[in-house]
Amino acid sequence: MIYDPKYENKLRESGLRPTKQRIKICEVLFNSTETFHFTIKDLVKIIENQANIKVSLATVYNTVHAFNKKGYLKEIPINSSQSYYDTNISHHHHFFDEDENKLIDIDQNDVDEVMIKKTIPGKKIKSIEVIAKIVTDN
Amino acid sequence: MIYDPKYENKLRESGLRPTKQRIKICEVLFNSTETFHFTIKDLVKIIENQANIKVSLATVYNTVHAFNKKGYLKEIPINSSQSYYDTNISHHHHFFDEDENKLIDIDQNDVDEVMIKKTIPGKKIKSIEVIAKIVTDN
DNA sequence: AAATACATTAAAATCATTCTAATCTGTTGA
DNA sequence: TCAACAGATTAGAATGATTTTAATGTATTT
Numbered sequence: 282m283i284y285d286p287k288y289e290n291k292l293r294e295s296g297l298r299p300t301k302q303r304i305k306i307c308e309v310l311f312n313s314t315e316t317f318h319f320t321i322k323d324l325v326k327i328i329e330n331q332a333n334i335k336v337s338l339a340t341v342y343n344t345v346h347a348f349n350k351k352g353y354l355k356e357i358p359i360n361s362s363q364s365y366y367d368t369n370i371s372h373h374h375h376f377f378d379e380d381e382n383k384l385i386d387i388d389q390n391d392v393d394e395v396m397i398k399k400t401i402p403g404k405k406i407k408s409i410e411v412i413a414k415i416v417t418d419n
Numbered sequence: 420m421i422y423d424p425k426y427e428n429k430l431r432e433s434g435l436r437p438t439k440q441r442i443k444i445c446e447v448l449f450n451s452t453e454t455f456h457f458t459i460k461d462l463v464k465i466i467e468n469q470a471n472i473k474v475s476l477a478t479v480y481n482t483v484h485a486f487n488k489k490g491y492l493k494e495i496p497i498n499s500s501q502s503y504y505d506t507n508i509s510h511h512h513h514f515f516d517e518d519e520n521k522l523i524d525i526d527q528n529d530v531d532e533v534m535i536k537k538t539i540p541g542k543k544i545k546s547i548e549v550i551a552k553i554v555t556d557n
Numbered sequence: 558a559a560a561t562a563c564a565t566t567a568a569a570a571t572c573a574t575t576c577t578a579a580t581c582t583g584t585t586g587a
Numbered sequence: 588t589c590a591a592c593a594g595a596t597t598a599g600a601a602t603g604a605t606t607t608t609a610a611t612g613t614a615t616t617t
Contacts (some may be wrong), residue, residue, distance in 0.1 A: 285495070287434050289529055292537075297594095297595085298582090298583060298584080298594065298595070299583085300582075300583075300595065300596080301572095302595085302596070303595090316573095320573095321574085322573085336491055336596090336597095337573095337596060337597045338573095338574085338597090338598095339575080339576085339595095339596075339597070339598085340595075340596060340597080342574070342575075343595090344595095347500045358496050358497050358498055358515075358550045359496050359498070360471075360495075360496050362572070362573065362605080362609070363572090363573065364498055364573085364574090364605090376537075376539060376542075376544075377496075378542065379545065380541075380607090384533050385539065387535060387537050388537070389535075391536040391537040392531070392533060392534070392535050392536070393531070393536060395530060395531070395533060395549055396530070396531050397512075397525060397529060397530050397549075397551055398528075398529040398530070399514075399525050399526070399529040401514060401516075401523065401553055403555060403556055403557055404468060404514075404516065404553040404554065404555060405553065405554060405555075405556035406514075406551050406553055407517065407552045407553060407554050408551070408552045408554070409550070409552075410550045410551075410552075411533055411546045411547060411548070411549050411550070412496050412533075412547075412549075412550065413535055413544050413546070413547045413548075414544070414545045414546045414547075415539055415542040415543065415544055415545060416542065416543060416545050417541060417542060417543075417583080418541055418542055419545035419601095422559090435563090435564090436562095436563065436564070436614060436615080438563095438564065438565080438613075438614075439613095440564085440565070441564090458604095459604080459605085466600085472565095474564060474565090474583070475566045475606085476567090476604095476605085477564095477565070477567085477569070477605095477606080478564075478565060478566080480604095480605070481564090481565095481606095500573090500574080500603070500604065501603090501605095502604085504606090506588065525591090539591075540584090544608085
């Protein structure tokens with residue numbers, strides 16, 4: 282079977298074989314020029330609405346995990362019962378709107394570079410994320 | 420019944436009545452000069468080891484939630500199956516050691532103040548948190 | 558001290574996530 | 588090309604944190 286090589290590469294580089302289900306997941310995540318925030322549940326819903334193929338939860342989870350590990354997706358650090366992922370893997374930050382449980386991007390240029398003076402022996406910094414919680418201003 | 424007024428106030432200000440169980444939770448959380456990070460499970464374990472009273476999970480959850488809401492505790496924004504709380508409510512940040520699933524404080528003085536230029540109409544910033552993920556440096 | 562409002566509890570329910578084990582499909586090497 | 592194998596898919600079960608329930612208990616108010 283032959284797939285869009287763009288997605289085939291992404292999958293292979295993430296340690297996954299290209300399959301019909303995974304290509305569909307790629308289409309949903311990477312087809313658009315727009316980046317977005319999603320939960321696993323969101324993703325399953327979009328696939329169900331868009332596609333005529335059925336993809337099981339287990340497949341969605343393992344594919345998203347592999348992309349996250351490889352760096353094609355980023356998990357956003359917030360406390361929520363569900364994990365949020367971001368298709369925008371460039372360096373940027375987030376507002377989390379606590380009234381509506383919604384994430385809003387903050388462009389890198391809108392935050393001064395975060396400099397951390399403390400170091401931990403034997404450890405290196407993998408990522409730095411800023412989360413600003415916002416609420417209705419009364 | 421008469422309790423340490425320090426804890427009684429904390430509880431009442433959080434909208435809770437002082438009870439034997441809740442006072443015990445306060446003792447564990449606020450008795451020490453040291454601040455610490457904990458999960459609900461940790462807290463229950465400490466209470467079981469230290470005290471001769473039994474406190475149900477439901478009571479621990481509702482008490483911790485009330486303190487968090489009031490601001491006597493802070494929930495730390497990381498993706499983990501469990502929620503992490505911090506008894507240090509002063510403005511500071513965290514490393515999250517991904518190898519050991521452990522949080523490490525970063526003093527406010529070790530991070531330049533984070534300035535966010537973007538604003539969202541009708542919303543105000545409630546908190547700004549920096550999470551720096553660290554891993555073994557090879 | 559009675560009446561009320563809130564608290565406590567064990568157990569059940571919920572919900573995201575992970576695991577399982579049976580079946581299926583890409584992939585590889587002859 | 589095609590058999591054999593490694594890895595993928597799936598529904599459903601298992602797990603584990605958190606929330607809810609509903610019966611009973613306790614602090615509070617009058």
